Amino acid sequence: MKRVTINVTADHIRRGVCGDMGKCPIALACVDAGLEYPAVDADRIDYEVAPGLRGHSTPPVAICHFVENFDDGKHVDPFAFEMAVEELIDVDARRSAELADDDRWRD
Numbered sequence: 001m002k003r004v005t006i007n008v009t010a011d012h013i014r015r016g017v018c019g020d021m022g023k024c025p026i027a028l029a030c031v032d033a034g035l036e037y038p039a040v041d042a043d044r045i046d047y048e049v050a051p052g053l054r055g056h057s058t059p060p061v062a063i064c065h066f067v068e069n070f071d072d073g074k075h076v077d078p079f080a081f082e083m084a085v086e087e088l089i090d091v092d093a094r095r096s097a098e099l100a101d102d103d104r105w106r107d
Contacts, residue, residue, distance in 0.1 A: 006033050007080045008066075018071050025070060026063065035085065042067040045083065055086035 008029040016025035021039040030038035036048040042064040049055040060081050070076050 001084045001086060003082050004033050004035070004085050005080055005082050006030055007078075009078050013070070013076060013078065016070065018073065024067065025076070026059075026066070040067065047085065049086050057083045057085055059083050 006026065006029045008025050012025040012028040012032075016028060017023040021027065021041060022037070024040050026040045026045070027038045030040070030045065030047065035045075039046040040063075043058065044056055045059050045063075046054050046056045060083075062079070063081065066076055066079070
């Protein structure tokens, strides 16, 4: 696991889409922080760790209030938070390394 800082800016808030888990301000900020295909719910942030493999994090409680307020059309302010995320996996490289270490595949 590694810690990632998510900075939700005024631009993310302006471009965010109410009720869209993948296009809300927090999801846009997650993309800018390097997470792939984030989906944000009030109590969970999912993201792609590898093709077809999703990771998730439980964000701080303040996220719940932000999501509810944003989706209700209420004013929200920029903010930042940290969360632990699983390392992104290069599936092809990992599989190649596994095969290289497997004696069955050696000449």
